[in-house]
Amino acid sequence: MTRVTMDTSSFSSFTPRELQTDRPPREPAPPTPFISFIKPQGQLWNYNRHKTHEDQPGNIPKAFLDAMSVREKVYVEEQGVALENEFDSDDHRSCHWVIYASVLTTILPAILDPRTGKLVRPRVTRTTSLPIGTLRLVPFPHSAHPRDGGIYLNGLLTNVGDPVRPRSSETVQALQPQEIQGGNRRNSLYIRDFPTTFHNGQEPYVKLGRLAVLKEYRNKGIAGQLVRAAITWMQTNYTIFNPSPSVLGFDRLGMDVTGQLPKWRGLFCIHAQEEAVKVWERYGFKVDEKMGKWWEEGIPHVGMWLRVPVGKGGHTVA
Numbered sequence: 001m002t003r004v005t006m007d008t009s010s011f012s013s014f015t016p017r018e019l020q021t022d023r024p025p026r027e028p029a030p031p032t033p034f035i036s037f038i039k040p041q042g043q044l045w046n047y048n049r050h051k052t053h054e055d056q057p058g059n060i061p062k063a064f065l066d067a068m069s070v071r072e073k074v075y076v077e078e079q080g081v082a083l084e085n086e087f088d089s090d091d092h093r094s095c096h097w098v099i100y101a102s103v104l105t106t107i108l109p110a111i112l113d114p115r116t117g118k119l120v121r122p123r124v125t126r127t128t129s130l131p132i133g134t135l136r137l138v139p140f141p142h143s144a145h146p147r148d149g150g151i152y153l154n155g156l157l158t159n160v161g162d163p164v165r166p167r168s169s170e171t172v173q174a175l176q177p178q179e180i181q182g183g184n185r186r187n188s189l190y191i192r193d194f195p196t197t198f199h200n201g202q203e204p205y206v207k208l209g210r211l212a213v214l215k216e217y218r219n220k221g222i223a224g225q226l227v228r229a230a231i232t233w234m235q236t237n238y239t240i241f242n243p244s245p246s247v248l249g250f251d252r253l254g255m256d257v258t259g260q261l262p263k264w265r266g267l268f269c270i271h272a273q274e275e276a277v278k279v280w281e282r283y284g285f286k287v288d289e290k291m292g293k294w295w296e297e298g299i300p301h302v303g304m305w306l307r308v309p310v311g312k313g314g315h316t317v318a
């Protein structure tokens with residue numbers, strides 16, 4: 001794991017139009033928040049999704065456990081998602097951001113001389129870093145877009161052909177996400193999807209998700225700091241997930257010539273909880289009408305997209 005501590009004040013290069021408004025000043029963020037960044041390192045192979053972050057093997061990176069502590073509080077305790085469905089197979093290949101607040105705790109109170117009122121011993125305090133928010137970025141490729149009306153549990157579609165009634169748990173096990181391998185692209189790592197309002201079905205995109213901020217720290221711009229950190233990082237490292245034919249081989253990539261190689265061109269997708277659409281709109285994301293609405297872990301979701309400029313010849317917001 002690479003753990004980088006960053007000064008969040010440096011995340012200023014991405015400013016969608018939606019953030020440049022005449023809003024009244026908001027409550028200030030907690031003092032000196034900082035963000036940790038975790039690159040995908042495959043160190044999560046033995047993470048036990050049936051147990052909480054406090055009860056995991058010793059090799060799991062501390063910053064990832066911190067991310068899970070926030071996700072468990074927000075998604076499992078607050079929103080009722082099953083603990084075993086909170087960690088998923090995308091976690092090990094994702095980048096994660098965790099934001100911390102410095103919390104001052106009094107360990108020993110100050111002591112005053114009862115007769116003179118003079119200070120005998122000053123208050124003893126300790127500053128601890130509390131994880132208060134998290135976000136992850138899943139690189140391509142992805143499973144196909146969810147089905148309109150679909151009911152998904154642990155990433156699996158449970159109601160094929162029946163948009164309202166979930167099927168039994170045995171059926172859930174038997175079904176796979178609707179992956180459509182690209183035509184004659186044998187062994188392709190890339191999925192040909194159905195076209196939507198903002199996605200042609202083929203362009204590689206990265207997916208932001210698992211955005212969560214502890215209740216006590218909401219409405220202070222914490223989510224905004226995380227989203228901007230992830231977008232700025234992708235803008236800076238825009239070639240990082242592009243496949244290398246010299247490493248993987250053209251055959252495995254299902255390509256004949258370099259010109260066909262999938263390249264990330266600034267496209268972000270999210271599967272947003274319907275209730276959080278307004279939050280994402282603030283960062284420039286737009287609802288994709290053609291993706292409809294589906295349910296993940298019982299929570300209604302919609303698709304949203306954002307395109308940011310990257311490198312030379314980048315595009316602007318879709």
Ligand SMILES: CC(C)(COP(=O)(O)OP(=O)(O)OC[C@H]1O[C@@H](n2cnc3c(N)ncnc32)[C@H](O)[C@@H]1OP(=O)(O)O)[C@@H](O)C(=O)NCCC(=O)NCCS
Binds near residue numbers: 279
């Ligand atoms: C959604 C969430 C991450 C926002 O975190 P946050 O740190 O409070 O967000 P920010 O302070 O950066 O931005 C909050 C802005 O969005 C608005 N907002 C926050 N939650 C909202 C909601 N559920 N519905 C509508 N607007 C909301 C706030 O009013 C604020 O707008 P303002 O600046 O105009 O006042 C947090 O509420 C959360 O963890 N919710 C539970 C998990 C969740 O729903 N995650 C999103 C999954 S897609």
